[in-house]
Amino acid sequence: MKKFIPSQIFVEKEALNYSLTYEILKKAENLNIPIIEDSFNKKTKNLSEQEFFAYSKRTIILGISKNKKLDSCKPSADFQFSLVSGCPGTCEYCYLQTKHAASPHIKIFVNINEILDNIQGYIDESKPNITTFELASTSDPISVEHLTGSVARTVEFFSKQEFGKLRLVTKFSNIDSLLNVNHNKKTKIRFSINTDYIIKTYEHNTDNLQERLDAAAKIFKADYDTGFIIAPIFIYDGWKKDYEDMLINLYNKLDGFSNSNLTFELIQYRFTLKSKDIILKRFPKTKLDLNEETRLKKWGPYGYYKYVYPKEISSEIKQYFYDKIKQYFPNSTIEYFT
Template sequence: MPEDTHATSGLLDVATIYHEPAVTDYQRGREILDRFPRAERIVVSSHWNLPGLHGNEGIAEDWLKIKKTVLVLGVRKTMAVRPNGRSADFIAPSYSNGCAMACAYCYVPRRKGYANPISTFVNIEEISRAIERHSSRQGAKLEPNQVDPRHWVYDIGENGDCSVDALISDNLRDLVAQFGRLPHAKASFATKFVNRDLLDYDPRGKTRIRFSLMPRDVARMVDIRTSPIEERIAAIDDFVAAGYEVHLNFSPVIYYEGWLEDYAELFDQVDGSLSGRAKQQLAAEVIFLTHNDRLHDVNLAWHPRAEDLLWVPRLQEAKVSETGGRNVRYRQGLKRRLVEEFGSLLRRKLPYCEIRYAF
């Protein structure tokens, strides 16, 4: 996979690669290193322990620069497949975490502190084998559920954006091909980046892409370094034609004055852009905003304007997370009303779009 201008001069311009010693033992690791021959290489004991990056409060102001110029390579140790039940039936072992984009609400940086570049795992064959073993044990899906009527669905992008990962390596291409062969399994991932290289893959109807959407002006504030909303909507028909199942991911839904009017405009834009074929297979998931005190502090260092939308204590209530952080979400009574209003509007504007779940 040779170095190209699309990957290096736009979203990524890799100048430094931190990598575990064993990375060079894997073909995928060598391919990635060869793809960025001019990058400085720094050997580290673990992809979770990057000297000068993880836990370094002083570099929060360089949030965007680090995302663009730093890449981390590691070897995934654990291969657990976890049950889910909302976006997917199962969460597959991640082949990456972190992202070159910089959505102000992203939960992944809560574990990494003050730097969140892409970490890519090079032992993709082991990850693929773990998925195949699990799928084989599951066998056929005998009863439909809200995730999918026929296949067991595996989320392969829980901790990053697969469309961006595809700029770095062929990990995504390999998994899309694998799920195309598995008789009872389907891959799924959400994305905010339109990577048209994926149109040349061979999904065979067995990969579900969930394009994340929100009102344009809000996206400009909080979806930093992502594809414009108009570009995401315009891509849906092309990805359906290429053999993908395409759903919508309304996440996070952010409440502010005039929010419903903005979503009505967004739904009209979706309705006016999609072909009949795309509408026929369309479904959506709806997830209202959850924020976090640690991420709030990071954002104040590099993008404080976003916090005017995300951190609104008079509307939110706290919940302590499993890792000890202080998450905030809309107050229970308010959120219940917002979910009902959003669902009613969506059903009226896009009556053919099933709401798979909303919370």
């Protein structure tokens, strides 16, 4: 897939104090990307919901992160932080439809040194314990890494940390800049994968499965700790065959590395009433099953109910993936199923 090129870039006033802003603007100039001097909110205030969403997904805003207090990120890591907010992908089911309902644009935080200084404080405070950080909980920073270089700088930062480790996940294959970074085994890169049907039907403007698997093979050969998130897991006609084909594809792509200690994270499809409302406004022709009557209602960690598959279906999904992953990747670790 071609690298994401935004249709326009907005620059917040505070971002003008940071060198990364000018590095990105130089690349934008070379790519003939318009720099909009008006405010984003003013530019988009008269757009319909679908027009606003489409415009936002083609927009980058350069700004700064003021967030000093990091949120927990269980079960993935101890804490989460962001170099980017949002993502150019338009996955219909994405939980960021809710979290970023009013701000689906891509915001790049240019004060990377301040962000990393804050991370250092968390690491130092927890010594001698190892503190783990998730980088891609509210974004996919790999999708804009060719413009920012921020992930590579962050990997280098963690390579020097005795008591800190980094984790990130992506649906993009834009990882070549990370292959020659001295990561010192302190960064784990996971790839979000799904069946061809799910990717083509719901994961718009992301890389296809083959591109993700090719990137994963490169990352693995560069000696990064490597993992895979199978998410969200959908039940549909032929789902078992499709998911097994996906695992066989992965097995063949890694060619000789399949017996290594890869990790898998398994997440079943879920939605909330708030996300359902937003999804139906933005994707009125969606094929997503959003019928809460056929779901199990569970209280979520963020203060609202989520709807997941009933227990008998959930148990079937879990057992199926545990059996198949152990069949093809016997030395792998399944970190969790949720």
